[in-house]
Amino acid sequence: MGRRKRRVRTQVAIIGAGPAGLFLAHLLARAGVDAVVVERRDREYVEARVRAGVLEQVTVDLMDRLGLGKRMHREGLVHEGTILAHDGGMFRIDMKGLTGGSTVMVYGQQEVMRDLFDAGEERGVQVVFDAEDVALHGLDGSSPHITWRKDGVEQLLDCDFVAGCDGYHGVSRGSMPESVRREYERVYPFGWLGILADVPPANHELIYCNHERGFALASMRSATRSRYYLQCPLDDRLEDWSDDRFWDELCLRLGDRAAAGVTRGPSFEKSIAPLRSFVSEPMRWGRLFLAGDAAHIVPPTGAKGLNLAASDVVFLAEALEQHYLEHSDAGIDGYSARALARVWKAERFSWWFTGLTHRFPETGPLEHRLQVAELDYIRDSRAAQTTLAENYVGLPIS
């Protein structure tokens, strides 16, 4: 057992240095509120995780507001539309035209994390890495604290508030008593097999494809790096998916027109991820707030995960600023309802878009014909395209 050696104090203890935790730390630093981020892994691990790649306007604005947008605007790819494909047909959703000018930015989460960490070092954002056995205490009182162990030494951090930004598998959500929590969950009966390869993308915009063999997505990280996904059974094993098999299956599902743009090459990352819709309510209990994946998961089809983490912490930072700078707790009291209102709309969109584009093992020919009818309807209806576009580019912060 290590000795209890260090006892320090801050205003806000942030658990987890993923996008939610680091965006929050930057927002609080900018407002002059003290915070310490406590992260279980090291920086290299957090930064190297291959995750999302599409930033909504809200997240682009946040990067800009924090003065972190320079590299993103230089290296990121602005997408004004996206493509839907099915049964060999393809059509475009003109997101910019349909939303009065909104677009999305293709810029990988790894790049966002690098920018946040680099600027964090310059701005004195405090992050404790390699924190083992993080535990939260006194959340229903007026002076909570958190504890952890680092290099064998017990650490204690007194604080006013705890922000649980520690993802789906973190400790924060479980630190709320079960009696106050309500969880909603759906696990989808398939996964996404994803690869990264240093080859030019098939198309300059993303292609979401519904095919009888399953969903396929042609995405990218840059003009020279492609990201592709295939819907696959949950029990598929990576060793059964050689690069050749992946490229063959991708081209089959994309159809001749889109497949003509595919450049094959060796993959340098390959993984299978499950798909889940999950919300835990409320997002605040006593002095604990949840933000990002700690409170909710969306299936990746709508590219909403990272963006929801960003909007949660925008709301949370506003609430904490009001507490410290205006001495009002209205924002704190309203945080959960405000964040959840946006979360549920993104959950709905991600669930709907997943249903539209994937083949579900339990459904039959009728459901498939309904999918085709809906895709045809979207192709032919400006109203339906507008609905898709305004959700895809991200609903406003309200």
Ligand code: APR
């Ligand atoms: N103690 C300290 N840190 C922890 C603990 C713990 N017990 N458990 C998890 N963490 C850390 C993880 O190591 C990770 O760095 O919390 C961080 C959570 O980060 P994410 O899982 O990325 O969650 P979030 O910041 O909410 O981001 C949500 O970004 O990563 C994507 O798929 C994710 O799109 C979603 C969005």
Ligand code: PHB
């Ligand atoms: C990705 O590039 O990783 C990506 C893009 C769009 C999605 C999901 C993932 O909807």
